[in-house]
Amino acid sequence: MSEKKMFFVPDECEEPFSRTTHLAIAAHQDDVEIMAYHGILECFGRKDKWFSAIVTADGAGSPRTGIYADYTNEEMIRVRIKEQKKAAYVGEYGFLSMLMYTSAQIKGDTPEIIEDYADIIKKSRPEFVYTHNLCDKHPTHVAVALKAIKALRALPKELRPKKLYGCEVWKNLDWLDDVKKVKFVCDEHLNLERALLGIFDSQITGGKRYDLATEGRRIANATYSESHGVDTCLRLSYAMDLTPLIEDDAMDIREFVAGHIDDFKNQVLQKLMRD
């Protein structure tokens, strides 16, 4: 059984769905701010673009220490809901939908999750969707990405977004072929970066410096993206373009990913060739 779903509209707009142009579909609280920061920045302060987010998990199973060490799962769930709502407020999200499924439900055969995604996408019809990438290290993240693809494939083509991005959280995407990786420059509103990541105190004080690690990855990407040129941006995030998978429903997901891995393998082996 999942906890009760939560729906939050920071500015209390009565019609938060139709204004949404950018939508993140994430596993846990704080994943949105790590992986879809580009979408948040694209829409921040704009009247014509709105970023909204779906968080699928209830957040019960996170590791804890410090002031959170004695928290029960239920108390932890409440803290994580509060933190995610704070982020939605700071980031001026169009809406925040927290579906409150358990990790086991997300990883298992739970058609309700796919239906929930499809329902929200149908109502909001975003142009851009950000989800986890298919090579992520965290099984719950990969399960969310697979269910998001299923939800999109279940919709008629005219309701699907223009672009579907698989973003970085656990494992980065530096290894993707340069011509295949989507590069998100995240230089606007640099002041918001720490404001958004720092909100998730239960995770950071709880023992993981996601705030520093995420900022560090973006800085590293900005510098290491181009070996023969000077830095052209301060913060860079990568994504795997998953759009082909929602343009062609027959395309095999494993083969699609294997193609990217083969490209990487071939490039590495080519540099090691002699004579």
Ligand SMILES: [Zn+2]
């Ligand atoms: Zn996560």
